[in-house]
Amino acid sequence: MTFRNRTIALAAVVLSSSAVFAQNSLAGRWDAAFTLNGTEIPFRLDISEDGQQIKGTLFNGDKETETTTAAKRNNNEVVLDFEHYLTTISANANGDTLTGKLRGRFEREKYIADYPFHATRHADATAAASAQAPNIAGNWEIPHETAKGEKAWRFIVKQNGAEAQASILRIDGDTGALTGTYKNGSWLLSHFDGARPLLVRVTPKDDGTLEVKTEGAYTPTEPLIAYRSDVARSKGFAEPENYSKHTTVRDANERFSFKFPDVNGKLVSSDDARFKNKVVLAIVTGTWCPNCHDEARYLVELDKKYRDKGLEIVALNFEEPEQQDSLAREKAFIQHYGVKYTYLLAGAPAEMWEKVPQAVNLNTWPATLFVGKDGRVRLVHSGFASPSSGAFNDQLKQEFTAEIEALLAEKDVKNLADNGTAPLASHTTASTNHNASY
Template sequence: MTSYPRTLAAAVAAVALSAGATFAQTPLDGRWSATLTINDTPIPFRLDLATANGQLVGTLFNGEETQTTTRATRQGDAVELEFGHYLTTIRASVADGGLTGRVEQRNGQPGGSPFRAVRYVAPPELSGSVPSIAGTWHIPFEPGKESPKGEKAWRFIVKQQGAEVSAAVLRIDGDTGALTGRFVNGTAVVSHFDGSRPGLMELTPQADGTLRIQSRGSNRDGHYIAYRPEVARAKGLPEPADASAHTTMRDPNEVFAFNFPDVNGRLVSNEDPRFKGKVVIAIVTGTWCPNCHDEAQYLVQLYKQYRDRGLEIVALDFEEPEQQDELTRVKAFTKKYGVEYTYLIAGAPIEMWEKVPQAVNLNTWPATFFVGRDGRVKRIHAGFAAAASGEFNTALKREFTETIEQLLREPAPTSAAQGK
């Protein structure tokens, strides 16, 4: 009689151990090769999962830069990875050692896009040499055509280490993020998803020295031909737009004015004491805009570096009407990036021209206004070329810091002269 409970207890323990062993066979930690399918195009991307202090964390990659989850959970075989600052959620189930589910994006397909992930396996080493496509290229539009922003050409920046390739299109708004991949059979296949702006490109060098680009899985699908800049100039092809000359002021002598509520509903204007006599960076921005995410992370650094010397930053944020009540994404955005500068809710994107009427040809997200101590705009920079843009990101940072340094050296106007 006494042996029966012991046997039963042993059997229960064995079942528990077996169940535990089964659960342990499907851990999530590690690197995954994931795909997001848009318009029947599977877009590969890297997904890392890790558990720290009992908390699951998901990481997506934009070249060497990363985006981590604002919330991540696992309940049994159900996994949920939330990137609240993008309003993007990956919902998946663990099955057969992989993950299957959907990616839901605020501006994505209704019901989300198919998602799959398997354990990462390093690709085999390629034998032989691969073409060299590193450097800057120009992508001109066909004669008589231009982008919706009035551009006649884009830049295309490629970084390469052997067969490994990273590439980005740089438009007047900013870049596409770093699409990464490698050469296979003479074509480099690169792709990207960091919670937003998914896309895939096939890059094939041509015998005439040009680069054929096939873009898939984004709103800019199609074929493009890229030329080395010196070749494009020799052919008389159009140049990419100048980000420092794209947007101008209607009247350079007019004080840059704004008056919008902050996230708590309190009105803040350029007349607020925090801005008087200060150098101000005013940004036309929106948390739905990936390039605005890129810029915000840099502005956080600038604010820490220069605020004690007299710099203020104010975001004039334009959100979709359905986002303006709860400001869900705005709050996740400012928390995620540690935004400490003034953040104002200016209206909906379609209202930008009405709410910022002093600017001419204002059509980029973001647009950065450098305002001197006298309240007048000294420089406007269209878009934001992030780290994926290589030397153009370096040049942008140099332009921003030199402009700030120059404006900070200017004396503050007297109270009688300021605002006239």
């Protein structure tokens, strides 16, 4: 064989190998789903590959993403770990399909379990008949009583023709962004970002209401009815809970105190020098709580903005008992979100009331306590409305920053006795208007 022929043959082999590699690449967008309680939960999964490096990404509408904390591929087997949620996707690739299992903990009464998973290469849907999709955009209210004292939930919808993005906002926080399209008289909307798996069918009714039927984890069994906010008022339905009044404190003059170990076992106390004359945000939280993940992103922003101005953020993390030995999820949570503020292990979720006795009607995850320089709790904000809640997230951020800045503006406290009951310093508290329009 001549040199020229050998060169041509070698080039053909290289091109052939490259084609095989490209054909076997998992990179791109996948239409994925897993089955929970007999319900298939669709979600978007993106995979990227760079040499031997592989990464998976889950989506929360168009606002936020969750990326793998670890991932690996061995020929046609791929494992995508989201360790901050203890969620793992394990699948085998066969052409344009992935089949396997999704491991996670999505029901209160169960520990981690495996669920059937499959995915296919994404293909753009055929154009929907947007003209046939009725307008459901805006703010709605769903009369619904819960054990936490709620009388109603909010239902927040953005719409673009036959496509919609919605969120159910409760006192704890929201469902994440539910996305989907209109077909055969209903919207089928779903969400999964490593947690909060949910499928919602929204059907407009002739009387102007919406029937909202939920399936997945933590969902009511009966269909819910959503009313426009003004219609709900005219019918005399109770409003959704006020996030700034749901939880209070037993004594406004009592200093807020805590003493818990950090992730390394070192005890941290509210009496430590680092908290002297500081404004403190004390967060009742848990890494098992999806809404707490939402808030952590925002707390990282607040920490960067206000730490040098006198703000200290302290997370009182109530970790599930089976996680307390290794703290694997807590450590992954801290690393994934880049948490630099103080993060303490306060106990198990069932111990919350014992460990935070000063709070009254404390029953949301998360709950944020605004503590002044004098050690007194000035405000408790229940839950966290994420960016999926639109204007309610904007409003929350305005109220958080206004409250923090008002507390920072107060004069330093001097010679306050450890158990003193000096009168509260005065400041302007952020006004609360929970009827914001989207």
